[in-house]
Amino acid sequence: MRSISPVRLFFKTVHARAVPRMIGMKREPSWIFLEILVPLVNTTAFVYLYRALHAPEAYVGFVILGSVLSAYWMNVVWAMAMQLHWEKKEGMLQLYVLSPSSLMAILVGMSYGGIVMASWRAALTLIVGLLLFNVHFATDQLPLVFLVFGVTLIALYGLGMTLSSLFIRWGREPWHLALAFHEPAFFLTGMNFPLSALFASVPGVISLISALLPISFGLDALRQLLLPGTIVGVFPPMTELWLIAGLAVLFLTTSYISLKFMERQARVEGTLALRLS
Amino acid sequence: MTSLPKLHRFNSTSLEHEWRTFRIAAWLGWQVESNWTVPIVFFIYAILRPISTALILLLMYIVIAGNHRGEYFDYLYISNALYLIVMQSIANMSWTVLEDREHYRMLKYIYTAPVSLFAYLIGRAVARLSIGISTSVLLLTVGALWMGLHLSLLSVQWGWLVTYFALGIPVLLSFGIVIAGLALVITRNGEFMGEIIASMLLLVCSVYFPPDILPVILRKLSLAMPVTYWLEGMRRALAGGLLRYSAAMGGRPISPRLALYSNSDLAMILACFSVVGVTISFFFYRWIEGVAKARGMIDRITGF
Amino acid sequence: MSQSPLAIKTDNVGRIYKKKAAKRVSRASSPDSSRQLVALDGVTLEVEKGELFGLLGPNGAGKTTLIKVLTTLLTPSFGSAEVLGYDVVREPKAIRERINMVSGGETSGYGILTVKENLWMFSQFYGVPTKEAHRRSDELLARLELTGMKDTRVSGLSTGERQRMNFCRGFITDPEVLFLDEPTLGLDVHIARVTREFTREWMRKNPERTVLLTTHYMAEADELCDRIAIIDKGRVLACDTPENLKRMLQAQPVFQIRAGGLSESGIDGIRSTTGVIGLTQEFDLETSHHSLNLILQEESVISDVVGAIGAAGGKLVGLEKHEPTLEDVFVKLVGRSLKEDVTE
C-alpha cells in the first residue's frame, strides 16, 4: 500500500504548493514592478515626513527597518488571507482537505512562496535605504541580527497560519478584518516610530496586544542591534529574543490546534466548499 | 388598455438610461461595500484604519515635537483625513473592477447587459466617495475633540471649502475612471494597483509634507498634480488660513511654494484641471475599453 | 486486514443542512422546520471492491452530499459510513490516502500553471514520486486527447478541456476508490465516450479498484455501471444491477404511444386513468404529435388508455410495446423523468 512516510509527504506537499508561486513570479513579472515601487514610495513618504519635522537622521533608519519587516507582515496577513479566500471560492480548498496531506503543509508551502516574494521586497527596501538615504547600520552583531530575524519570521508565520484557520471556516468576514487590521497593526507594532514611544503613551491592554504581535519586539530588537545608541528599547535585545521565541512556540501550537479544529468544524457545518459567501 | 408607463419607458432617453444605471450602481456599490456584516461592524471597519493612521502620525509627531501641537500637526492631520477621500475615489476604483471581475464574476454580465460600464463605474465610485467623505468628517471631529487638532466651526472658511470641494470632485472621479480603465487590462497583481497608486499619491500630493522638501523632479511632479492644489485649498479653508511653522522654527509657511498662490488662484487652477481631467478620462476610458475587449480581458480570471 | 472489507459501506447514514436565513428578507411566516434541510435521509449501501457503482437521481437528490460524506469532506449527521473499512469520521486520514474525487463543473488548478504542472502538483499531495507522476500524466493526457495541451496554461483552457484535466487529476494518484461526481459534465459526446471507455478499461486492468459514479445520463449509467442505486430526496429507492432493475418492470408492460391533438389537461386525464403507473411525454414540434411513454399495471389497461385518448379529443398515430429501459424504472420510482422538462 501507500508507503510514504508522513514527514516526506509533508515536505513533498510544501514543495508542490510552493512551486505555483515561484512559477507565478516568473511568468507574471509585473509583481517586480510592484515590489520595487511600493516599498520605495511608502518608505520615502515617511522619511520625508520625519525630515519635514526636522527629526534626527536615525529616524530614517527606523522607518527603513520598519518597512523591511512590514513586507513580511503584509505577506502573512494580507496575501495569505486573499489567497485562502480565493482557494475556498474556487473549490481548491476542498481538494486539499481531500488529500492525505495536512493543511499545515499546504499553508507552509504557500508561505514559503510568499517569503521569497517578501524577501525581494525587503531587500529592495534595504538597498533604497542604504543608497538613497545613506542609512548606516552597525554590523558587529550580525549573527544575533539574523537569529532575531529568523525567529520573528517563524513566530509571524505561526500567527499567519492561526489566522488562516479562520479563513478556512468563515467566508468574507475575516478577509475584511484582515484588511481592517492593516493600519492598526502598523500602529501597534511601531513600524514608523520606536516601540517605547507607543508603550509610554497607550493603556496597558494595548501594550499587551502589541507585545503579542511578533513584529513588535522583533523590530525593536533589530533597531537596537543595527542602530545602537539611537533608540531606547523596551527591553534589551536578548530578552526580546526570548519573548519572540516564546511567541513562536505559542503560535505554532495554536496554528496546529486551530487548523485541526477548524477543519473538523467546517466538515460538520458543510462550509468547506462554500461558494461566494 | 392605455399603457402610459410603458410608453414612457420606451421614450426614455439614453441620458435617463445612464442615470438609472448610475443609481443602480451606486446602490450596488454600497451593498457590496457594506452588506457582508452588520452596520456596527461595518462602521468600526470603516473607521478603524483611518483612526490608526491618524494615531501613527500623531505618535510620529510626538516622538519628535513633544506634546505641543503646532500648525504642522494640523497640516498633517487635515491632509490625512482628506486623503481618505482621495483614496476611496481614486485608488480603490481598481478594486471595483477587479472585485467584479474576479470575485463576483459579474463584470461580463454588466458588460453584456445593456448598461454603460462607464455610468456603472461612476456609480460605484460615488458610493465609495460618500464613504470616504463621511469617514473623513468623522476623523476630523475625532481629531478636534481628542487629538489636539486646531479646528473650529467658527474659523472654517465655508465659502472656500464648498468651492474647492465642488471643483475637486470631478478631478477625483476622472482620475478614478482612468485607474479603473487600467485595472481592466491588468491581470495579476491588479489588487495591488490600488496600493501602488495610493502610495504614489501619498508621496507626490504633499499629504504628509510640503512639496518644497522633495527633490526637484518629484517636486515638479507634485506641482503638476491637481490633488496637491485641492489638498492645499481644503487645508486652508478648514484651518482658516495658511498654515505656518511655529515661531520658534521661523514662522514661515509650511509650504512657501504653495503659499505663492492666493485662494482664487487655487480655485482657478482646480477649475482648469476639472475640465481637462473630465475630457481626458472620457476619451482614455473609451480607448482602454477597446483594448480590454480586444485582449479578452473582460471575463479574465487569474490567480495562483 | 484479514477479511477484505467492502469498498463502501454505509449504515443508515444521513446529513442535515442548517440553512442560513437570508439577510434582511424577513419571512415571518417561515416555519422552523424550513431552516433544516434533510439532504440525506438514512442511506444504507454496500459496494464491493471492484464494482463500478452508479448513483442516479434528480437534482437535489443528495448524490453530491453522499459523496462528500464518503470523501470525508462532510461529517454525517447520523448513521455511519465506512470506506475500505475505515470510518469516515474517526479515520479520515486513512481514507484520504486511498481515494480521490472528480466533480464536474469545478475549477481545479491554478490558472498560471500548465496542465502538466497542475497534475504534478496534485500528485505530490499524495506522495506520488515525480517520475511516476509524469509518466502517468503523459499517459492520461494522451488517452483524454489532451497531449497537445499539456504545456498550455490552465487559464487558457476551455470548460471541457479543464474538465478533462480534472478527470486526469482523479486518476493520477491511482486511488483504490474513485468518486466521480458527474464527470462528463460539459464534455462533448465523443470525449464523454472516451472517458467512459477509459474508466471501464482502468477497472478491468485493476480489478481491485472501485468507482462510485453519479450521473444524469441514463445511458451512461446503463452502459457503465455494474450496479445502480436510484436515490431521491435523500433516500435509496432501489439498488440493483441495471438488468435486475429493468426486470422489476417485467410484469408491468411499457408502451410507447404517439398521438396528435392532445392538450395538457387531456394528458393529465390519461395519467389519472386507473392502472397507469408512470407517464412521460415529449412533444414533436414538426408533426405536433405527442409521444407518450406509459408504464402500466397490466397489459389490459392499454384499452382504457386508448379510450382516454379518444375522450380527450386526441388521435392515435402509433402504438408499440417495448422492453423497459432504465429510464422507465427511474420514472416509475421517482415519478418523473430526467429528460422531461418539468414545469414547476
Ligand SMILES: Nc1ncnc2c1ncn2[C@@H]1O[C@H](COP(=O)(O)OP(=O)(O)OP(=O)(O)O)[C@@H](O)[C@H]1O
Ligand atoms: N452547503 C449546503 N448548505 C445547505 N444545503 C445544501 C448544501 N449543499 C447541498 N444542500 C442541499 O442539499 C440537497 C442535496 O444536494 P446535493 O448536492 O447532494 O444534490 P445532488 O443530488 O448532487 O444534485 P445535483 O444533481 O443537482 O448535483 C439539495 O436540496 C441542496 O439544496
Ligand SMILES: [Mg+2]
Ligand atoms: Mg451533485
